[in-house]
Amino acid sequence: MRKMLVLxxxxxxxxxxxxxxxxxxxxxxxxxxxxxxxxYGLYEKEGLKVEVRLVPSNTEIVEALKRRDFQMGVFxxxxxxxxxxxxxxxxxxxxxxxxxxxxxxxxxSGIKTVKDLKDKRIAxxxxxxxxxxxxxxxxxxxxxxxxxxxFLYFMKLGDMIGPxxxxxxxxxxxxxxxxxxxxxxxxxxxxxYYDNYWKDHPCCVVVAHQDFINSQPQNLKKILKVxxxxxxxxxxxxxxxxxxxxxxxxxxxxxxxxxxLSPRRMKVxxxxxxxxxxxxxxxMKRYGMIEEIPPxxxxxxxxxxxxxxxx
Amino acid sequence: xxxxxxGLLLVLVFLGVxxxxxxxxxxxxxxxxxPSSVLFRGWVLFSKGELWGHIGASLWRxxxxxxxxxxxSLPLGVILGLYPKVAEYFDPLLQLFRPLAPPAWIPxxxxxxxxxDRAAIFIIFIGTVFSMLLGIMGATKRVNKDLxxxxxxxxxxxxxxxxxxxxxxxxxFVFTYLRIGLALSWMCVVASEMVAVxxxxxxxxxxxxxxxxxxxxxxxxxxxxxxxxxIDLMIRQIEHKVLRWTKGLMAHELFGDHRTL
Numbered sequence: 001m002r003k004m005l006v007l008x009x010x011x012x013x014x015x016x017x018x019x020x021x022x023x024x025x026x027x028x029x030x031x032x033x034x035x036x037x038x039x040y041g042l043y044e045k046e047g048l049k050v051e052v053r054l055v056p057s058n059t060e061i062v063e064a065l066k067r068r069d070f071q072m073g074v075f076x077x078x079x080x081x082x083x084x085x086x087x088x089x090x091x092x093x094x095x096x097x098x099x100x101x102x103x104x105x106x107x108x109s110g111i112k113t114v115k116d117l118k119d120k121r122i123a124x125x126x127x128x129x130x131x132x133x134x135x136x137x138x139x140x141x142x143x144x145x146x147x148x149x150x151f152l153y154f155m156k157l158g159d160m161i162g163p164x165x166x167x168x169x170x171x172x173x174x175x176x177x178x179x180x181x182x183x184x185x186x187x188x189x190x191x192x193y194y195d196n197y198w199k200d201h202p203c204c205v206v207v208a209h210q211d212f213i214n215s216q217p218q219n220l221k222k223i224l225k226v227x228x229x230x231x232x233x234x235x236x237x238x239x240x241x242x243x244x245x246x247x248x249x250x251x252x253x254x255x256x257x258x259x260x261l262s263p264r265r266m267k268v269x270x271x272x273x274x275x276x277x278x279x280x281x282x283x284m285k286r287y288g289m290i291e292e293i294p295p296x297x298x299x300x301x302x303x304x305x306x307x308x309x310x311x
Numbered sequence: 312x313x314x315x316x317x318g319l320l321l322v323l324v325f326l327g328v329x330x331x332x333x334x335x336x337x338x339x340x341x342x343x344x345x346p347s348s349v350l351f352r353g354w355v356l357f358s359k360g361e362l363w364g365h366i367g368a369s370l371w372r373x374x375x376x377x378x379x380x381x382x383x384s385l386p387l388g389v390i391l392g393l394y395p396k397v398a399e400y401f402d403p404l405l406q407l408f409r410p411l412a413p414p415a416w417i418p419x420x421x422x423x424x425x426x427x428d429r430a431a432i433f434i435i436f437i438g439t440v441f442s443m444l445l446g447i448m449g450a451t452k453r454v455n456k457d458l459x460x461x462x463x464x465x466x467x468x469x470x471x472x473x474x475x476x477x478x479x480x481x482x483x484f485v486f487t488y489l490r491i492g493l494a495l496s497w498m499c500v501v502a503s504e505m506v507a508v509x510x511x512x513x514x515x516x517x518x519x520x521x522x523x524x525x526x527x528x529x530x531x532x533x534x535x536x537x538x539x540x541x542i543d544l545m546i547r548q549i550e551h552k553v554l555r556w557t558k559g560l561m562a563h564e565l566f567g568d569h570r571t572l
Contacts (some may be wrong), residue, residue, distance in 0.1 A: 058522050065339055079521075086523040087341055123507065127521045152426055152507040155517065162418065165509065168426050289522055 015149045021212075021219060024061035024073040027249040029176050029260055030097020030204045030268055031074050032241050033230035035248050042229060046222040049198040054248065057156075061186070065090055071212040072223065076129040078289065079204045081281050085290040086297050089210035090303040092272065094224055096231075097203040100176040100266030101130055103137070107186070109170060114141040114192055118148045120170035123160040127151040127289045129203055130173040132280070133194040140197045145287075153176055164188070177252055177260035184256055202266060202276050213301060224304050227270060234261075234268045274300055324485075332442075340421040342525050349533065366534060368510040369500050372428060373538075376503070378437025381489065384444035389477065391444075392451020407439060413438035413502040426507035438499035443492040449482035451477060483557060486550040490543055497539040512538075522563065540572040 018138045025031045030209055043050035055061050058075035062083045065073050073090075073310075080092050103122075105111045111120070114137055131153075135145040143149065152169055154160045160172045162284065182188025194201060206227060207221055234241045242258035249257070260266065267289050274296045281293040326346045333345035334339055340348075356362040391398040420430035420437075423428045454477050462476045463469075504513030512531050519527030 059523070061504050062523060066339075082522045086525070088523060125521075151509070153509065153514070153518075154507055155505045159418070160420070162421055163426050166422065256414070 001224055011110050019049070019216070019219075021048060021072065021216075021223065022064075022070045023050060023052050023130050023223070024055045024064055024075075025052055025054060026058065026061070026075065028097075028204065029245055029249075029257060030100060030266060031248075032234050032245050032261075033096055033227055034074060035053050035244050036233050036241060037230040038261060039247075040233075042226045043223070046226055048222055048226075050223065053311045062088060062090075065207070065209050068209060068211060070209070071216075072206065072208045072220075074204055074206055077205045077277065077280050078127065078129050078132055080205050080207050080288060081277070081284055081294070081299060082127065084294050085281075085292065090207045091210060091213060092205045092277065092299055093208045093213075093220065093273040093301055094206040094227055094270045094305055095202055095204075096206055096227070096268065097269065098192060098200040099195045099266040100179075100181055100203055100260070101133055101174065102190050102195075103134065103181055103191040104164065104172045104174045104182050105170065105191045106164065106167070109189075111170065111191060114138065115143065117171055118143060119150075121150045121152055121153055121168070122171045122173060123152050123163055124159070124173040125155065125160075125168040126151075130175060132283050132287060133198070133201065134173040136195055136283060137192065137197045144305045147267070157235060169204060177257050178248075180260040180265060181256045183251070184259065192215050199281075200269075202272060203266075205272065206270075208301075217304070221304050221307065224270075225308055228308060231268050231270050238262075270305065272300070272302070272305075274302075318505075333437040341525070342554075344529065344530050346529075349526045349529045351531045352524075353533070356527075356530070364510050365512050365515045366538065368514075369504070369535075370538065372431050372435055372503060372511065373500055374495045376432045376499070377439060377493055378490055379432070379436045380439040380443055380496070381456070384447055384492075385485070388444045388447025389451050389473070389481070392448045392481075393473070393477070395452070397570045398448065405445065406477070408437075409441040409445070411437075413499045414505065417502070417506055419447045428508065430506040431503035431508055431511070434503035435496050435499045438502070439495045442495060443488045446491065447481065447485060447486035450481040450488070483550075483554055486546065486554065490546055491540055493546065494539060497535050500535065504542060 023034060023136070025034045038050075038052040050267065053070070055064070058079040060075040061075050062079060064070040065083075066088055074096055077092070080090065083090060103114065103117075111117065117138070124134050131151075138145050138149060145151070145301065154163075157175060157178055160169075160174065161178065161182075162171045163169045171191065179188075179190050179193075183190055206224070213220060238258055238261045239254075240263060243253045245257050246252050248252045261268075277295055277300050280291070281299070282288065284290045285293055329343070330345045330347060333340050333343050353362065391401055416434055417430075417438050420433045424430040424433050458480065459472050459475050462472045467475065500511065501513035501516055504511040505517060508514050512534050516528050516531035519525075519531065
């Protein structure tokens with residue numbers, strides 16, 4: 001009985017001193033720094049007890065953050081801005097990926113330029129980075145999104161491939177590694193990367209709950225330190241990273257994932273600027289996804305990254 | 312107090328308790344916004360004209376999917392109920408498909424029916440039809456054979472026996488399964504509107520979820536509930552008229568306010 005009590009107290013003390021930190025991630029190539037950190041025990045090396053948990057969708061990560069079940073999450077920047085605009089107390093603390101999205105068409109479609117998409121049906125995911133960048137690209141090419149093309153909204157990336165292959169849509173706004181897979185498998189063609197319209201545009205960001213920022217700043221700093229290390233690893237060891245990604249993203253060929261990690265297709269990066277956050281928020285407002293642009297200091301906290309950079 | 316007022320009273324109490332819980336921060340408003348905020352969002356969307364488009368699109372899909380399910384399940388249910396040997400062939404197939412959740416059909420619905428309304432209507436149909444079919448089949452199976460025998464003895468042929476004895480006998484159960492089927496159709500509407508549609512209450516709820524507009528999600532739930540209740544009331548009215556002959560024959564009339572032995 002006494003032993004049980006001692007064990008109980010020890011476990012309680014350990015949990016108090018080393019609280020478990022949950023980070024919600026999805027299966028995406030630019031989430032790879034978190035897979036690497038998890039795989040190679042980089043959090044443990046910093047004395048942290050972190051669980052990197054795979055979650056099916058961005059909204060579920062935000063919902064878990066809202067409930068304070070997760071302390072941190074990784075998802076595309078529009079998801080973060082939409083959540084913040086609705087009062088969810090989270091802040092962007094770092095970046096994880098840039099670019100890696102574009103428009104996919106069938107090889108035999110005859111579509112040569114973005115302008116050729118006029119009066120065509122395009123698959124996308126409503127209010128996602130793919131939706132925003134698609135609208136932005138269409139506008140840049142002189143097309144009026146709602147008037148000149150027909151958007152068809154899907155829930156998941158995988159759901160958009162079938163309709164494209166069966167010609168129920170003429171194009172699909174898609175992301176890596178699906179784009180590279182379509183190209184290397186020979187059935188699809190990347191019409192354009194959105195980088196052509198907004199060079200190195202932000203994609204997935206690292207987000208922390210305000211309570212976590214306030215209560216465990218040291219741990220947040222350590223997690224971001226690991227994030228920077230993992231990003232360096234990802235950029236130097238692409239072959240190993242591709243192998244690790246495939247452990248998390250079942251069903252993908254490591255060679256395809258390796259190719260999708262090439263700098264011309266996407267970038268894994270941690271730096272983010274207030275200007276690009278504001279630009280994304282402005283686009284979201286223009287496309288009716290948010291009503292008001294939250295102040296940048298409500299969206300972004302770069303103090304931890306700056307401190308790490310000074311070191 | 313009449314029946315409608317009694318029901319309304321409980322709804323008002325429910326909304327009042329919910330408003331109190333949200334306003335007093337017993338539950339974070341991020342997780343549960345008060346009903347007044349939901350109603351306000353409803354008013355905003357209504358005055359912009361957005362809500363009608365969503366309601367119209369969903370109503371059309373639900374009604375079409377539901378009607379198709381009736382057209383399929385009513386005759387087949389009666390046939391399988393009357394001919395158990397034929398039902399034996401169908402039973403494994405029905406039991407195999409029945410437990411499949413509507414979202415599981417989405418990839419196939421897209422491939423078979425293309426994207427848009429047809430796939431959405433198929434998902435509503437498939438999510439509704441099996442429960443109705445099995446219910447009608449079961450009700451037909453339990454029709455008292457003596458009633459049919461009497462009919463045949465009095466000169467009816469098999470066709471007349473089905474139309475004038477079997478169908479009226481199962482009618483009370485058919486109405487119950489229609490109401491269950493209608494509720495299932497509304498339950499399928501969110502899943503059905505995951506399939507590349509541009510409008511609909513389910514679509515509105517999915518979009519609201521993506522943009523963390525919890526008020527809009529709750530509004531969508533309220534609209535689905537309200538529409539479902541409205542159509543259910545209409546079915547009940549029809550039931551009341553069609554089944555007038557059952558008045559005075561039902562056990563519940565012996566209980567409660569109707570205790571008149």
